[in-house]
Amino acid sequence: MFSRSLLLTGLLLALCCTTKGATAGEKDKLPAKFEENKHCFQCHSQQFYTFDNPVSERKERKAMNPNFVYNPQEFYKGVHRNFACTDCHAPEYETFPHNAELRLEPKYACIDCHGGDPEYEKYHFEAVEEDFNKSVHATRHSEDFTCWMCHDPHSYRPMTHGNHTITEIVTYHNNTCKRCHNNSYNFQRISDSIKPALETIHSFLPNFELHFSNVRCIECHTSAQDTLWVHHNILPKKEARRNCIECHSSNTILLGSLYKYQNLETRKSRGFVNSVILNEAYLIGANRNEYVNLLSFIIFGLTLTGIAIHIVLRILKK
Amino acid sequence: MSEKLYLYPIWLRVWHAINALVILILIATGISLQYIDINFEMMKFDSSVTFHNIAGYIMAINYTFFVIANFVTGNIRFYRIKPKGLVKKLLKQSNYYAFGMFKGEKTPYPITKDRKFNPLQKVTYVFFMFVIVPLLIISGLALLFPEFILPRVLGFSGIQLTAMLHASTGFLVSLFLIIHIYISTTGKPISANFKSILNGYHE
Numbered sequence: 001m002f003s004r005s006l007l008l009t010g011l012l013l014a015l016c017c018t019t020k021g022a023t024a025g026e027k028d029k030l031p032a033k034f035e036e037n038k039h040c041f042q043c044h045s046q047q048f049y050t051f052d053n054p055v056s057e058r059k060e061r062k063a064m065n066p067n068f069v070y071n072p073q074e075f076y077k078g079v080h081r082n083f084a085c086t087d088c089h090a091p092e093y094e095t096f097p098h099n100a101e102l103r104l105e106p107k108y109a110c111i112d113c114h115g116g117d118p119e120y121e122k123y124h125f126e127a128v129e130e131d132f133n134k135s136v137h138a139t140r141h142s143e144d145f146t147c148w149m150c151h152d153p154h155s156y157r158p159m160t161h162g163n164h165t166i167t168e169i170v171t172y173h174n175n176t177c178k179r180c181h182n183n184s185y186n187f188q189r190i191s192d193s194i195k196p197a198l199e200t201i202h203s204f205l206p207n208f209e210l211h212f213s214n215v216r217c218i219e220c221h222t223s224a225q226d227t228l229w230v231h232h233n234i235l236p237k238k239e240a241r242r243n244c245i246e247c248h249s250s251n252t253i254l255l256g257s258l259y260k261y262q263n264l265e266t267r268k269s270r271g272f273v274n275s276v277i278l279n280e281a282y283l284i285g286a287n288r289n290e291y292v293n294l295l296s297f298i299i300f301g302l303t304l305t306g307i308a309i310h311i312v313l314r315i316l317k318k
Numbered sequence: 319m320s321e322k323l324y325l326y327p328i329w330l331r332v333w334h335a336i337n338a339l340v341i342l343i344l345i346a347t348g349i350s351l352q353y354i355d356i357n358f359e360m361m362k363f364d365s366s367v368t369f370h371n372i373a374g375y376i377m378a379i380n381y382t383f384f385v386i387a388n389f390v391t392g393n394i395r396f397y398r399i400k401p402k403g404l405v406k407k408l409l410k411q412s413n414y415y416a417f418g419m420f421k422g423e424k425t426p427y428p429i430t431k432d433r434k435f436n437p438l439q440k441v442t443y444v445f446f447m448f449v450i451v452p453l454l455i456i457s458g459l460a461l462l463f464p465e466f467i468l469p470r471v472l473g474f475s476g477i478q479l480t481a482m483l484h485a486s487t488g489f490l491v492s493l494f495l496i497i498h499i500y501i502s503t504t505g506k507p508i509s510a511n512f513k514s515i516l517n518g519y520h521e
Contacts, residue, residue, distance in 0.1 A: 167469075206367045210464060244363035249355045284481075285354045285363070296489055303493055307500050310415075317420035 031076050033084035039094070040085045041072045051096060074155035088153070110147045123158065131232035135222075141190055149190075150176050170216050177217040204242065219247070248285035325434050326518040329387050334515055336380050343373040345492050352485060374458045381455055384447075396434040397444050407437035419504065429520055439501075446494050450487050457484035 031037075043049035046064060053060045075081065086093060090102050111129050114120040132138055137145050147153075159169045178198070180186040187195045198212070205211045220241040222231035241247075326334075347370040350360040360366075388394040410426050415438070418426075427436040435443060460467050460480050468476040505511040514520045 204364070206364055206371075245354050245359060248351075248363055284351050284367075299489075300493065303496060307496070310500070313420050317422075 032082040036084045041070070044068055044070050045072050070154045078155045078157055080153055080156070107146070107148065123161070128232050135232055135234040136236050137234050145190065170214060173216045173218065174212060245285065248283060323429065323431055323520045324518055325429070325520045326515055327391065328518065329391070330393065331515060331518060333380060333384050333387065336376065340373040340377045340380065341491065341495060343369055344377065344488070345495070347373070348488050371462060374462070378455045378459060381451060397440060399440055399444060404437065408441065411436050411438040446491070450490055453483060454487035454491060457487065
């Protein structure tokens with residue numbers, strides 16, 4: 001047990017030194033409740049746990065409920081990395097075996113801690129909640145559909161508020177959706193229906209893989225807004241966007257969401273011109289440069305004019 | 319009546335006809351994709367993508383055939399450029415197109431069985447068929463398989479650079495097409511060169 005704990009501690013130490021998203025100061029020190037949490041993670045990071053049974057007076061090894069297994073690496077990368085487990089869970093969990101009634105304790109929603117707090121204003125929690133309440137996730141399901149169905153507080157990372165590339169953001173956000181919408185087991189937590197494969201549902205897209213790796217599901221499945229980076233009003237599937245040119249045109253809707261965020265972020269670090277030139281995304285129909293357009297029209301016009309003059313001269317000198 | 323020269327064998331005419339057709343499709347769908355807008359949709363976006371991709375594959379296969387056939391049949395000899403006196407030859411031919419032909423002068427480099435192209439045509443064709451078109455095809459194939467494109471090249475987005483190269487070379491090919499068709503009308507009579515590429519004989 002000691003060697004396993006030592007290994008875990010070493011692993012966590014190495015991880016904490018390389019945690020992406022943490023500030024420079026945070027990188028140099030251990031998460032605030034690192035030592036306290038080791039006690040919980042000793043069992044809750046393992047598929048099997050060992051304990052001393054005082055009744056049988058034997059050391060026993062049991063399988064952990066997979067719903068209660070958490071990855072410490074992900075936890076210490078997450079937004080709640082400085083929390084103790086018992087900041088959100090009852091302190092009685094510190095004793096084992098846990099009291100069965102503890103499972104009935106109500107869980108916090110995001111808004112319980114973050115709502116009305118000026119410190120968290122930039123994350124728009126109230127607007128997110130309002131948006132979510134209009135979504136199919138809220139209107140078609142019971143109150144059991146909480147923030148945690150999609151955003152695991154044990155690993156959640158606010159990707160659009162950090163130094164991440166569009167690809168990283170798209171992958172992270174889409175994995176949030178795919179966790180249920182591309183996984184029959186998880187999907188059936190709230191539905192009896194069988195989910196067809198994502199590729200089948202989206203067979204109308206010319207290049208399924210390319211779309212899924214470069215565009216977030218929410219770009220087409222939420223109502224367009226220009227104020228929130230992450231939209232939460234998931235629309236009924238019939239209202240999802242299917243018109244290609246809403247994205248593939250010069251006034252692409254993507255400029256109002258993820259790409260606006262990316263341009264703003266790039267502008268901060270590279271300046272305005274570079275942010276326009278070095279945009280990492282390429283979108284057919286949307287990536288246009290007015291100067292290149294003008295130059296091509298001038299060259300085209302000059303060619304046609306030259307030919308026209310030549311034709312006139314050929315006719316006159318015939 | 320001048321001598322009839324069989325300059326355009328059947329394989330070349332078939333290649334040329336297929337190339338002409340797919341290039342017209344590629345230019346039309348390419349413009350549609352590049353300039354599409356919510357208020358201006360030349361063609362349905364997804365149809366444009368499908369037609370552009372299919373025509374692109376055909377062009378790539380057809381181009382490969384063109385290169386192989388040129389070497390196998392020896393037709394490549396018509397594209398061989400001799401650097402000696404090239405600039406002088408180019409100026410002479412340009413002078414003919416700009417002034418000489420209006421004065422009723424004879425073309426300085428008439429077509430013979432050993433010279434299918436005048437020096438200006440030769441340089442243009444070599445530049446397009448062995449530089450621009452390969453770049454156009456390679457960048458087009460890369461956009462079809464973007465997983466092979468480097469994410470960043472010298473700080474720029476690899477996919478965006480590839481797309482810019484594809485659009486620029488495509489633009490040059492569309493310019494080439496217009497000039498190519500116009501120059502073809504300089505035969506005597508105007509339809510002579512069009513007949514030649516259909517029946518294979520130059521008169």
